[in-house]
Amino acid sequence: MxxxxxxxxxxxxxxxxxxxxxxxxxxxxxxxxxxxxxxxxxxxxxxxxxxxxxxxxxxxxxxxxxxxxxxxxxxxxxxxxxxxxxxxxxxxxxxxxxxxxxxxxxxxxxxxxxxxxxxxxxxxxxxxxxxxxxxxxxxxxxxxxxxxxxxxxxxxxxxxxxxxxxAKRIPVDRRVGYGELEATISDLRDMVERDAEISSRYPSRWMATRLIENDSYVKGLLADRPIWKDLEAYLSNIDREEGEMDLADSRYTVIDEVVALSCKRCKPKRSVSDSMDRVLVHRYLGIPIFLILLWGAFELTFSAAAPFMDLIDAGFAELGDWVAGNVRPEWLASLLADGVIGGVGSVLIFLPNIVIMFMILGILEDSGYMARVAFLMDRLMSRVGLQGKSAIPLIMGFGCNLPAIMATRSIEDRKDRLITIMVTPFMSCSARLPVYILFAGAFFSHMAGTIVFMMYMIGIAAAIFTAMALRAFVFKGEPSAFIMELPPYRLPTTRSVGVHTWDRAFLYVKKAGTIILLGVVAIWALASLPFGVEYGSEASWIGAIGKVIEPLVEPLGFDWRIAVALLFGFVAKEIIVGGLMTLYGAGQNENALTDALKADGSLNQVNAFGLMTFSLLYMPCVATAGIIWGETRSWKWTMFSIVYGIVLAYAIALLIWQVGGPLFG
Amino acid sequence: MFDETKREGPSLADLPIGAKAFVESVKAKGSIRGRILAMGLVPGTALEVVRKAPMGDPIEIVLKGYHLSLRSGEARAVKVSSTPVGTLRGIEKEGR
The missing domain is CATH 3.40.50.300 (P-loop containing nucleotide triphosphate hydrolases)
Known part of the structure; x- marks a missing residue:
């Protein structure tokens, strides 16, 4: 048949x-x-x-x-x-x-x-x-x-x-009648059809209407054709804005007729959705409700992920020990245990967080609530050079920057998306918390909580400053439009949330896994070479680098050990603590490290605060940098994100030590 | 057409919550113009302002049976009138 x-x-x-x-x-x-x-x-x-x-x-x-x-x-x-x-x-x-x-x-x-x-x-x-x-x-x-x-x-x-x-049948020819514009369309068609090659490849009526609508793609197809000159001259003589409106108007007129004839009682009612919105996007209650939901989502993400994270952590530790004990030669055991297993483990440990966070986000997205968040937050966000849809990724950034940057995909506008990606690393992720806890605990015992809270505030301030600066100097010109549908609330399906979560988790493992692997192997090599040195010690290459850059960080009040720990921190910021344990010879005991830090005469409240600030702001971790590259496909912006973070961190830590040192030191 | 330079009618941004009106014309330029038109804000379309976000911006409207939000910046480019007859195109659509 x-x-x-x-x-x-x-x-x-x-x-x-x-x-x-x-x-x-x-x-x-x-x-x-x-x-x-x-x-x-x-x-x-x-x-x-x-x-x-x-x-x-x-x-x-x-x-x-x-x-x-x-x-x-x-x-x-x-x-x-x-x-x-x-x-x-x-x-x-x-x-x-x-x-x-x-x-x-x-x-x-x-x-x-x-x-x-x-x-x-x-x-x-x-x-x-x-x-x-x-x-x-x-x-x-x-x-x-x-x-x-x-x-x-x-x-x-x-x-x-x-x-x-x-399939492969001759399609039924149906077209919208464009009334008064038909004469113009017909003229444009005739001109397009003079180019046999173009008109054999593309429908000429489609081209004519798109030319009136100033479609950049069709213009691009015709721009280097001989007929373009005539077309351009013709188009410059018609009111294209009026034409564009007439085309849209005619399409909707046809739609009205079709709907009137085919649909009985197609009067949308969304009483349930409307009453939910009366509360959820209420002028005064909307934002508080959002904040409560957000807090709940965070609680759930971290409390539900914790047991799985412990399991993964223990598994990798076990594996690392086994490899260290059984693999020979020793350098290979060290590469596998300290480098590959340690590094990959430090990425995979976030997998439970990522999975749960994307499950929650998938539910919020599919239910239609995300669009409401963008609606609620747009005014606030646009004041600082962002927009409503930036709110979700930035808030997720407090959990982990990585899924946050992946979540910027919901922002259609390229500039808005880039700015959001660039400021996300300033959202203090959970990996930075151990650094704050260590130093705030050691040097600010009575007001440690306040100091940690200040770190979050400094991060937000840096994000606002950066977004405003990028908007003012780099992405100048017309601000993006905010024209967004608020779809009716719907019950999310398990399948759709599951597929969404799986896709994101898979991407995370794949992208972060490849790039972080390179990063950790490089750092391992620096910490273990030349042969025979103690891992990460003064005699290793990384120790030598630490010595070389010590004069650079001296104005910030840091010594070479801190410089090395910060280098380690590029892989993942919680490694800073682990690095310091090695460098201060504190073994795996955090209390011993606290005592050692207090006993170190070169550290005090001022440079401890500076170090915390520096850890917060200086470059995204390797995995995040990898995702920034993956999402922007731009080395320029990936490098910008790294270099800018270092410069900003340096400037602020310098200010803290140079001004604060003499005052409080 | 009317001499529109002389007559600056009210825009969608001027409407209070609960107000109903008809689109008269769209003044936006460039790609935003296309987006506004595609979302159904064409002359003669009936719309109603549902609510405004905290701090009064963006606004939420209902048209063609669905809900749309846009900033007052975009809303200012949509001229409205209280009757569908203000437009010469004036295909009267269901007058809510």
């Missing part, structure tokens, strides 16, 4: 928050591949499914509201559909929010590809008594519409049947 070849490539599109990921997971099971789109850090997910003799490959395009290439996500989606020519374009539509969802449909229709609509969340619409006539919808849009509930796996077979049915 159909002569479809066995391979069917499907582009999966849709607005954000319509259950696109759930559908993708349900369709592809777990046969998925996660990567990045070439050149951008937008995540690319693809998967496949074998269905009735067809291998159906599904590529998950970024969630977008429209397809004018104004953001990276939209450009990626446009480029895939137009350049890689999928056999079927599958749009996931939130049936309970038809009008806005169909706007994307109108734009997808212009590509002239076979289309299928998955009318998702149809249970919600039916529960509230709507009736949606799928046949009418199909007749108007020229694409089969299938009722689905992705989270429960309902409608998948019908959807796959529809996909196979339209």
């Amino acid at each position: 159909q002569d479809v070849s066995k391979n069917v490539r499907v582009a999966l599109c849709g607005n954000p928050n319509v259950g696109k990921s759930s559908l993708f997971n349900a369709l592809t099971d777990s046969r998925q591949h996660v990567g990045n789109w070439p050149g951008v850090t937008v995540e690319r997910k693809s998967g496949y499914r074998v269905y009735r003799g067809h291998r159906i490959e599904i590529v998950d395009l970024p969630g977008t509201y429209s397809l004018i290439a104004s953001s990276k996500d939209e450009e990626v989606a446009t480029k895939y559909i137009i350049e890689e020519s999928p056999d079927v374009v599958l749009q996931v539509v939130d049936s309970s929010n038809l009008e806005r969802n169909l706007y994307l449909t109108m734009q997808l229709m212009e590509f002239g590809k076979p289309m299928v609509l998955a009318m998702n969340m149809s249970d919600i619409t039916e529960d509230r008594g709507d009736s949606l006539d799928l046949d009418v919808l199909k007749r108007f849009l020229g694409a089969p519409a299938v009722r689905t509930v992705a989270s429960e796996g309902i409608g998948l077979e019908e959807l796959l049947d529809a996909i196979v049915g339209v």
Whole structure:
């Protein structure tokens, strides 16, 4: 009946928050591949499914509201559909929010590809008594519409049947009538069609409308063609702003008609969601409620993770001891035990934190609460050069900077995201706490708590200062827009939270694991060479480096031992304490270290405070630096983050010692 | 078209909580313009201001059956009127 070849490539599109990921997971099971789109850090997910003799490959395009290439996500989606020519374009539509969802449909229709609509969340619409006539919808849009509930796996077979049915068929021609603009579109089409190569590759009507909308991607395709001069001259004579509005207006007019004819009683009611919002985003209660939830999330993250962390810690210690005792030659045992096992262990120990934190974040995200947090915090955050969506990553940073930086993916605007990534390392993560506890305990016994609290405040101040400076000097110009949907609250599904958590945990282990491995091996080599020295002692290369940089840190009131400990701290900041134990010969006993530090005449309250501040601010740990590179794909920004942190830490510690030393020393 | 340079009508940012209005035109420039239009803020669309965030910004509105938040900066670029007839395009949509 159909002569479809066995391979069917499907582009999966849709607005954000319509259950696109759930559908993708349900369709592809777990046969998925996660990567990045070439050149951008937008995540690319693809998967496949074998269905009735067809291998159906599904590529998950970024969630977008429209397809004018104004953001990276939209450009990626446009480029895939137009350049890689999928056999079927599958749009996931939130049936309970038809009008806005169909706007994307109108734009997808212009590509002239076979289309299928998955009318998702149809249970919600039916529960509230709507009736949606799928046949009418199909007749108007020229694409089969299938009722689905992705989270429960309902409608998948019908959807796959529809996909196979339209694949590689000549698509039904459906177009939006643009009224008065048709004459302009027709002129532009004629001009585009003079270029045979371009018009054989791209639909000319699509190009004409995108030119009116000033689409940078289409402009880029035409910029070096001979016809561009004429097009440019023509475009400069029409009111494109007016035209852009007319196009949007016409699309929504068609949508209104389609919805009126196909849907009875499609009057969205969200009484439950509305009453939740009356409390959760209340003008005065909203922020306090958020802070309480946040505190609860932290409590849960750390208390629930603690036993697992102890287990991992003990496991690695055991393994390290075994290797140290049984592997020969000795240098290899040391490399494996002190370097690889110690280093990898110091990364994996955070895995329980990461898993639990992403589970909580996944629940908050899928429920729709995250969008409310961005709404509540936007004003405050935008005052300091950030925006509402920066709030979550920064707060997570107090737990661990690493997942925090991964969480910045929810910020679409590139500049806002970069600034957020750059200031996240100043959020004092839990790994820095042992350093504060040690020094505050040793030198500020009666007011240790206050001193630790001050560290957190100094970190926040550094973040605010940095964000404002970057906004004022580096990312000048038009501030990003904040136009965000507040989706209705929904119950998160176990599956979607599970998949999200697994993806993030896997990325953490993979990225941090490779980079930290390099880092720890390098530090191990410095601490153990030349052969035969005591690990990390004055005679080792790292000790020599410590001696060399001692004059540099002397103005801060630090000696070579502290310099070496700070070098160790680059791997992971809690190693500073371990490093000092070795250097002060305190064994594994923290009380002995406290006594040794107190007995060391060169240390007092002022340089102890300086050291705590320095530990807080100086460069992110290796794993975080690795993630910064992974997320920004920019050596420049990764280096900036490292160098800037050191410079800032140095400046402030210098100020503390030079001013505070004479005053209190 | 109207001579819009002479007549600066009220914008979405001027509306109090609970106010209902119709979009008259969108004055935003560049890529923000496209985003505002794509979200359904096209001339003639009925909308209602639901609430404002702490410190009065951003604002939350309902249109086309869904909730949208935007900063007052963007909201100022959306001109509104109390009746859908103020626009020549004026395709009257369901007048809530």
